[in-house]
Amino acid sequence: MDTGSVVAPTLAAIEALHGTVLMARALVSTGRRVDLAGLDTEAACLCAAVAILPPATARSLRPALESLARDVDGLAAMLPSP
Numbered sequence: 001m002d003t004g005s006v007v008a009p010t011l012a013a014i015e016a017l018h019g020t021v022l023m024a025r026a027l028v029s030t031g032r033r034v035d036l037a038g039l040d041t042e043a044a045c046l047c048a049a050v051a052i053l054p055p056a057t058a059r060s061l062r063p064a065l066e067s068l069a070r071d072v073d074g075l076a077a078m079l080p081s082p
Contacts, residue, residue, distance in 0.1 A: 007057060010049050014064045017042050021071045030080045043072075 020042070026032045050058050050065070 006053060007060060010046075010053070010061060011064060012045050013046050013049065014061065014068055016077045017046060018064075021068065025075045025078060029037065046049060052069065 017039075020039065024036060024039075027034050050061060051063075
């Protein structure tokens with residue numbers, strides 16, 4: 001398996017989800033309501049994609065995934081209580 005052929009689209013998916021989270025954080029910070037209904041599904045698909053990668057390949061994505069996780073945590077902290 002050519003690791004570049006699976007890393008690039010997976011990294012692109014991480015970056016796309018990261019962009020979505022950053023946009024949501026920006027909207028929430030200005031007092032706007034955001035609909036995060038699809039975020040769980042996107043995150044689950046991303047996790048499934050990473051889970052089937054060879055361990056060494058998946059490890060190469062760790063910094064991007066950790067950055068995404070920090071931003072998701074930041075978004076969660078900004079959301080009002082239900």
